[in-house]
Amino acid sequence: MDLPPLVWDAHLAPLLSLSEVMSISTLNRSFHKLMHHAVTLYHPVDINAPVDELEAITDAWTNLKAITYKPFIRSDEPYNNESIYHLPHRQQATVDLSYCHAVSDISPLQHATAVFLNMCKSISQVHALANVHTVSLRNCSGIRDVSALGHVHTLILSGCKNVTDVRALTHVHTLHLSGLNIQDVSMLGDCVDLNLRKCHRVSDVSSLGRVKTLDLSGCTSLEHVSALRVVHTLNLSSCKRITDVSALLHVHHLTLSNCEALEHVNVLGSEGSSIQYLDVSNCRGITSISALGRIPVLNISRCHNITTLNGLSHVTNLDISFCRQLSDLSPLYSCQRITDVSALTHVQQLDLSYCHGIQDVGGLALVQYLSLRNCSQVEDVTDVSALGSVTKLNLSDCQNIRDVSMLHHVRSLDLRFCHAAVDVDDLRQRSSGIVYTQGYPSSS
Structure with missing residues (x-):
């Protein structure tokens, strides 16, 4: 081992698979010391074991920095609170207890960096997760109050049917609320990535114009979208009441598929348009797309009333699948x-x-x-x-x-x-x- 540890750490170790690292560590004492202590290992590792086995692994490999603890895969019985009692002492960064239905007390996870508790039906109190960076609580039906999670960076609450008040989530960076029975989203305008897919009661999005990535697909009450003119990536698919999209010229990535009331989209190809990707697939009310030639990527599949591709000679990526009326x-x-x-x-x-x-x-x-x-x-x-x-x-x-x-x-x-x-x-x-x-x- 002639190369200095810094070279191994910066250039060689990242190129090795974890199994190769472990094999090298068995060659001699010098390599053992190098691989266990001198280099930092960012290789993703899923550990499916009880806490005592996790403890043995992390004691032997203190330099593993990307461990995700997933105990449920190895468990014949549902994991209870006792099974995660010692996790705080392990300083575990990422813990995935999804589908562990017996877990109710999640206070041992308060110092983790990322926590995944999807489908944990017994959880009702989440205040212990207030300082966790990434929290996923998808389909946790027992949760009602999420007011303590307003400073979580990435928060997934999709499918939490009993969450009806999200006003406290003002400062969340990435927020997924798909399928929730919510109406007032006026306080979410500072989110960077916001998913409100199939939030059927949402009709007023006037405060969401600063959101960078916004998914409103399936929001069937939504009609007016002019306030979203500078959203970078916008998904309005299956918004069945939308008829006017003339204000969306500066949306870079725009999805309007299955918008059955939509008829006029040529305005989106006007001079000065910033649109780089446009999906109007299955919008059967559209009959003309002649002005969309400036848009590089265009999807018009299943638009059965489009009969000509005139004006599209500069489109670089075009999907015309199932456009049965096209002959030229x-x-x-x-x-x-x-x-x-x-x-x-x-x-x-x-x-x-x-x-x-x-x-x-x-x-x-x-x-x-x-x-x-x-x-x-x-x-x-x-x-x-x-x-x-x-x-x-x-x-x-x-x-x-x-x-x-x-x-x-x-x-x-x-x-x-x-x-x-x-x-x-x-x-x-x-x-x-x-x-x-x-x-x-x-x-x-």
Whole structure:
């Protein structure tokens, strides 16, 4: 062991798995001392054991800093208060007692850094957790009063059906209250990350405009959202009463899926819009998206009344799955990442110009107009010739195409700058339509 401990601590130990650390520690006394005392181990460790076994492990490995204590996995009987009585003496940072239904007195956990007590049905008093950094009490039906938790950094109360007053949680950084029977959220405007999913009574969100990440999905009483104009990440999915989203131009990540009353979204693509991601999937009232071309990531899946993609040529990531009324995908030309078009079986007009990943178009059974201009991977057009519906085909600048003799049934065929193509004159004689070569049309 020639390297100094500081090098091991800063550069080598973080690269090792915990099993490798333990193996090295058994090589000799020097490595044992190094691995047990000289380096700090931030490897995540879940310990599923009674407290006495936890004590033995932490005594032997005092340098383990990311232990999560999960005793219930090894327990045949529900853990009671006595089973965690000695935890304060272990200075345990993270404790997960989720599903330990017999635990009711959680005072031994008051010095922990993070406590997970999800589905602990016997817990009713939580004041002992007032100074814990992260507290998760998901689906703890016995809890009513959370006024002592106003300075917890991250607090998960989702599914705590009997919590109705959250006014004291003003200073919580990350707060999850999904499914709660609450109405007044006016005091939560200083939260950074706020989840109010399926809080059906919440209707007034005028005080939440400073929240950075806000989830209001499924808030069925919500109608007016103009106050949320500068929220960074906003989820309004399944908010069935929302009709006006014109104020949300500066939301960076906006989810409006399943908003069934929503019809007009083109305003979100106005000049100056800050939206980088927009999801309007399953918004069946939307008929036009022509102004949304400035938004890089757009999801319009299951929007059955959208019939054209005009205006979307600059979208970089587009989800059009289950948009059954679309027949013309020509506005999407030059999408470099497209490689598989097998799902477009009902498309009638398709422009794949400059899509260099395209090789196989055999699945386009109903396509009538097809442009493969400058698709550098297209070499064999046998599968194209099998597309009986094609009447207009653009293969210009496809430098690797050679045999085009089987395309005589195409009424309008563009072979300009296909320098490797052979027997073009023979094709021109047999063709029933027009063959374009080197920029000049010639009809038979």
